[in-house]
Amino acid sequence: MITSPNGPQPAGFSDVRAANLAVVLRFVRENAPCSRADIAASTGLNKATVSSLVADLIDRRLLREVGQTENRVGRPATMLVLDGSPYAAIGIEVNADRITAVAVDLKGERLLDWRRAFPGGTSSESQAVAAVAGVARRAVNRMAKEGRQVLGLAVAVPGLVDADGSVRAAPSLGWRDVNLCADLTKALRDPGFPVLADNDANLAALAERRFGPYGNVGDLVFLTGEAGVGAGVIMDGRLRRGARGHSGEIGHIEIDAAGPPCHCGRRGCLEAMAGIGAILSRIAPGAPPAEFEPEIEEVARRARDGDPEVLALLEEVGRALGKGVAIIASLLDPEVVILGGYYVPLAPWLVPVAEEEVRRRAPAPGGCRLEVSTLGHGAAALGGAARVVDSVDSGRLPVPAGG
Amino acid sequence: MITSPNGPQPAGFSDVRAANLAVVLRFVRENAPCSRADIAASTGLNKATVSSLVADLIDRRLLREVGQTENRVGRPATMLVLDGSPYAAIGIEVNADRITAVAVDLKGERLLDWRRAFPGGTSSESQAVAAVAGVARRAVNRMAKEGRQVLGLAVAVPGLVDADGSVRAAPSLGWRDVNLCADLTKALRDPGFPVLADNDANLAALAERRFGPYGNVGDLVFLTGEAGVGAGVIMDGRLRRGARGHSGEIGHIEIDAAGPPCHCGRRGCLEAMAGIGAILSRIAPGAPPAEFEPEIEEVARRARDGDPEVLALLEEVGRALGKGVAIIASLLDPEVVILGGYYVPLAPWLVPVAEEEVRRRAPAPGGCRLEVSTLGHGAAALGGAARVVDSVDSGRLPVPAGG
CATH class of the missing domain: 3.30.420.40 (ATPase, nucleotide binding domain)
Known part of the structure; x- marks a missing residue:
């Protein structure tokens, strides 16, 4: 019997390798520095599989090696830590009185933290979308200048957001049926990374789990x-x-x-x-x-x-x-x-x-x-970034731009 | 990337084999009759692993072979279906006006369906526990007489049931802080299967998913x-x-x-x-x-x-x-x-x-x-049985009594 607080989580029927890559990535996130042998022992995956998975994650620049430890019985092992610094996840929050933008790398290091007043309550829909797009474009450019690949952008909206990311209604912004993802993707000229929208409270809750206590x-x-x-x-x-x-x-x-x-x-x-x-x-x-x-x-x-x-x-x-x-x-x-x-x-x-x-x-x-x-006023923006990082941890792995 | 309606479900860190046994069992439940090759193709597990897992499940009398099909390209394959008939899952519901008991096998076939009036609202706690124990004992005996191994008994209680199964309060029964599982386990003389208690609405919801539409x-x-x-x-x-x-x-x-x-x-x-x-x-x-x-x-x-x-x-x-x-x-x-x-x-x-x-x-x-x-008045009782079957599907696999 498998005992975990959420009950057993058997592997899905579909892509076992992607799931196992995610298992290794999350294990290193929680246990770094750790060795390939540690991963094999704790996950139940065999050592050859772990070696192959780790090689893949190193190629993707999600993990890196940090030398050897001798602080254990037997021969020294090469230790692994999370890398992910070449990547950025961007979150933007639009509200009745402000727009907030944050970016983090895959380790959660804050790369950017912007806040500007914005009269969301009295702006038109198209003004608001243009303002969000402007902030998004500047954030993406900043990340590009720093040599980071943007993995995704998630926008927090105070309202009803359908599962597909279209905004059904955001009363405090006066929005109704806004296809924010499509509008932003267009404004960013098909940027090659996913552009998502989500409810602000949902994203803030994600931020509390990942970045809060x-x-x-x-x-x-x-x-x-x-x-x-x-x-x-x-x-x-x-x-x-x-x-x-x-x-x-x-x-x-x-x-x-x-x-x-x-x-x-x-x-x-x-x-x-x-x-x-x-x-x-x-x-x-x-x-x-x-x-x-x-x-x-x-x-x-x-x-x-x-x-x-x-x-x-x-x-x-x-x-x-x-x-x-x-x-x-x-x-x-x-x-x-x-x-x-x-x-x-x-x-x-x-x-x-x-x-x-x-x-x-x-x-x-x-x-x-x-x-x-x-987490302050950036909670939902930070949650947007958390959602992007979550998708990596769950198996949507990036391929480095040069790779 | 793994796409499933619930998002990716990567394997847990712990018992990969138990999880994979459960994956195969659930695949056959949903797709029987099917071949070992079908299982390998759909789960991503390799064929040798599937053969070993299937052999284990046949030993446990959870699957059985049903001859060959030629209705496909290539050589005929031996087909697998769910067995589970040597097992029984029992659910009992206690309410202000009645006690209901059901038993099902692992395929969900109804083995027993009893209902009796019981003045739960005016009985004392110990009278009520004794009445539930009496019904439980008769249900267990009936299953034993039919040669079935009881895998578990879950009791539905209309009230606050802690995660560990102790009943915090059940106002319509006048119960407060009743350790129902321990009392029933004692009354059944350590029966060798788990005895659980759960909230009646929780169990009825499980029943709607497994046995309802x-x-x-x-x-x-x-x-x-x-x-x-x-x-x-x-x-x-x-x-x-x-x-x-x-x-x-x-x-x-x-x-x-x-x-x-x-x-x-x-x-x-x-x-x-x-x-x-x-x-x-x-x-x-x-x-x-x-x-x-x-x-x-x-x-x-x-x-x-x-x-x-x-x-x-x-x-x-x-x-x-x-x-x-x-x-x-x-x-x-x-x-x-x-x-x-x-x-x-x-x-x-x-x-x-x-x-x-x-x-x-x-x-x-x-x-x-x-x-x-x-589902009628037996919904929560049926849900008790569903909870026991769910635990098998999730990897808590039975070992046959003679095995």
Whole structure:
């Protein structure tokens, strides 16, 4: 019997070699430096197979040798470590108030970290796509200048993204039925690497697993704190997207039938009660601000100063957020729910109230923890890069440009 | 790159042979009759390995040869089919009004199908465990008399079951912290096969995948219609249990803050608004009936006769149920939500109203379908048997008693 936390994972029926290449790559990622013999012993693959797989991975510049160790019984072994430095994975996040871009190499080293204000809430669809394409083009050029081969670009969108990457709707950007991947591929002139789009919460959840402190947490949910609210659902160690790719759409679950009206036409949705857009519009009614950050800093400052109006608002928001988290806890039983985006600076006021609400509504004591993201505003962009790296680790292996 | 609907599934690091045995077994399950060459061609395993794996599976009486086919180019091949008839998997379901037991062989042939009324709602914990043990003992004896080796017994419990199988709470049975597996193992005098406990909705979801019409549906949710309401969550083809095994606890999600009081101490929980226990107590206030079936039949009869009181109640219940399903649809995006248990006879009145509510609240048009279980009241018991068969398909292979 195979025992793993996710249950047995038998090999698929199809490409055993690609799967085994990925097994070796992931083993070295987790155990480097290690020898070919270590890999054979731990994976159950025979030594000849391991040698052939390692040679292939070295050819692709995914692994490299780092000399010998004598720190063991028997003859010294040549050790292997992850290489991957000739490659770059790019992630871009577009939101109501900004565009963020990051790039990492296959070891996760940050190669690029850009952020610019962008009035996503008031720009037209084509302006927004052009702005994303502009940032993408500059990021790709930068990587090319550094001699790195771009393996993929994934764009995080705050909205409903179909499994094929087309954007069904992104209300905070005013988008409806945008074929972002095709538009970007065209704008980048068929760049020769995959261009993907994904939901921002999904990608942020991937980032928390790969780059945050939750690498060993199999069941977690990431809650975005942007103009809207969305959830990225990881169960048994993988993103669970649902049948159409629309899982985690918690923003329009009814929290209070008598709550304030929501832009979706109903009342008391989580987004209308606890979305950052809703918080800002209650503090300063009128058009949403072009930049959220100074406004949220002002809310935090007033809370720190004990402003009763702001404290009452944040308590109300925390309670609604707690109701939302309690629904997640009941239905998904994650180990952790991570609050991201602008929830992070407001966490000192939101989290205690939300936790109390979750405790009150939990099906059993000792339920999920409520934590705050440490990845900052780039979480979803970083998740875009993580998705590209994940695809390499899963067997979509690059061929070096010169190879 | 490996393309499968669930993404690449690389081999685990541990027991490659056990995984490959399971790959071959599942291939034959899905493609029988087939030859060793077919298996090699489709799995990527080499022919010598396939021959050795098949010999092992024949020794274990999981496969058998069925003569040769000439219906192909080249020399005739010996064909393989699933055997597994010397084995039995037993599932038992305990509920507020009955105990159900089923057994199947590894091909899914029904060997036994028992149902008896049992006042689970008013029996003590030890009476209930003794009753389950009695049914289990008779089922095991029956299988032994037929010369079958029992591979496992799984008991479906309507409540919170920890990942290790201990029952944290089952309110409709009045259970709290029952170590059912240990109690049953003792009552069966260390029977030499695993004794498991699991949540009834989880097991019913497994049964729908293996024995119902949803074998190809990767994302589905089963909603129990018993004294309480619980959900079994399948995403990407597998049960997703959450961090502690408590996923799918939808019964105490608040549907209406002003709703009727719930036995949990809060108000307006889904269970208090749409549980079968709640429906019956509103039709005939007082102690819950010992048997639900005649009462539910009476409700359905009155609805068919156009009784306005019953029709109004069922509309209200359907609306609450629809709100619950809308939460599931938003958060999990399943392809299908399946209503089971006593929701089945009430479906003609509940489903249209619930569907309307789901449509009204869906994040995007064309969301999940609401369907009615075809497995009858034995769904969770059948799911217990399915769980045992699943464990064989995943590599926990039996050794025949005489082998």
